[in-house]
Amino acid sequence: MAILEVENLKTHYYIGDKPVYAVDDVSFTIDRNETLGLAGESGCGKTTTAYSILRILPANGKIVEGSVKLDGEDLVTKSMEEMRKIRWKKASIVFQYAMNAFNPVLRIGRQIVEVIQEKEGGSEQAAALTVAGLFEEVGLEPSRIDDYPHEFSGGMLQRAIIAQALSCDPRLIIADEPVTALDVIVQNKILDLLRKLQAKYNLAVLFITHDLSVVAENCTQVGIMYAGNLMELGSATSVFKESLHPYTYKLIGAFPSVTGPKRRLEFIPGTPPNLMKPPPGCTFHPRCPYAQDICSKELPKFEEISNGHYARCHFAGQLEFGGEE
């Protein structure tokens, strides 16, 4: 059974009474030892999906429909107090800005000890020992436990954040753009570390990023989001090599290839829609070169086109995207 099952998740933000359709009908599952990469432009609902799973949405954000099952338990119906207990015990999150995810006036070790003690109980010494072990595991000197966040470099902070994320033995780790703020060399080291730890602890990982190269390198499964909708979902190879959705194809084509033949980069005209007034029908149709009449009238279903490969497009599987790569 999958560790995380998200089904028909709809999360809206409310500005006054008006909803912003931030996440609209998103479904996916993540198994143990599996990494799902959720990619898309800024503002397409990736982070909102992540926050919906942990239910740490801002006060005006509401899950209006759908279910989020973690280890078979539906999180959407839990009370806030029950959720509080589940957080970090079963699922933890690695934030994008490591620099700001630690309280600047408290020692790093102290902050991790704090969460271990609240979640697992036990003495401060025992928790400190755990932290020292975790530090070693993520490649930090255990002697740096008593340092303050500002005394760490960006890469070290990201390692400390990962150590913190592992501190209560979660089943699922949500990595919200964990390497975006780092340079490529450090990025690589952090990604290696994440993979290594994932294998060791059999973790399910939800990996959120807008960097497709990071997705290609790290993820077994890929989900492509656009304007709150999950447009395509499948194994990394099939999504990258046999894209079903025009948006996926264009998005991947917009990245220059270092090794492949020279070609014109794809580009997508227009801008993503205002999520307070998403276009009728398929949200991508105003920018889609293949759009037909039906696209502006009917929202396509999210359907399995080939084995384990889903797409939300009326013409999925029927389109020929400008020849070979």
Add this chain to the structure above:
Amino acid sequence: MALRTTVGTRRYIVNRVVQTLIIWFLIVTLNFIIFRIMPGDPRASIIEQGMPPELRQAIVERFGLDKTLLEQYVLYIVALFQGDMGFSFSHFTEPVWETIFGFRFTNTFVLMGASMLVAIIIGMVMGVVAAARRGSKIDTGSTVVFLVAYSMPVFWIGLLILLYLGFNFGLIPLAGTITRGVEHANFIEYAADYLHHMIGPWIVLTLSFIGGFYLIMRDSVLDVFTQDYILAAEAKGLKERTILYGHAMRNAMLPMISVIAVNMPFLISGATMTEFVFSWSGLGLLTYDSVLAADYPVLQGVFLFLATITVISNFIADMLYLRLDPRITY
């Protein structure tokens, strides 16, 4: 844990001490000059019309007013370092030191200390609670109540309290710090009487102080709430208490420290109007009386004491910053 004593930090502390001393010395000088260039002749307040010329001369010499400004300055500084602040003009030529520290300082310090302590505690706790429940009834309610209390003139609340609690219901005494003409059997009885007299001015001052502390704390906590580490703390599923008091409050304390340091001199200067309304014999009332009586030595003494406290509390605030925020190093 002691201050982090890196070489830079130690140098900073030494620099700050030297700076504080220099500023203090400048203030002493300025304080001396201001009273010398003020219009009006201080002699007029002690020398009366029908005095014989010899007596006038003797008084002028007694207070050193016949000497040049520079000589007076040197005398003043030398005497100051000997703990001698001169003699009051109006209090039967009592030493200024005595006038200030005899009992008035204690009166002001106890009253202001009690009001400020309670105001800071209530202001901070309510500030945190209001920020955590932003937009709730508690938030709006306490903001309105404290703002109204903050903006009401103290003498007016003072008079209302005297009128209702004191005159109509007879719950509190009308004036003074203790009941006159009563022999107190022991210290406890004396203290009880004293505190009974303090209720009125204490209520007025606490009400007028809370607003400021509350608003600063609420604002500061709201600002901290927008920081990523608070979201992270929530994601970690920490208890609300831990997030509020362990994470938010400590960071929100930093601006509070400056505000408290700026307010410290009130501990000394007292609230002139409140002391006046309640005839609370403290330094505020003393300042008021001294201005009326042109008692320059006393005013000079009060101002100097005030300046000293201001300089010292700012120094302490800087040291506290160093202690509370590890990011500050020099």
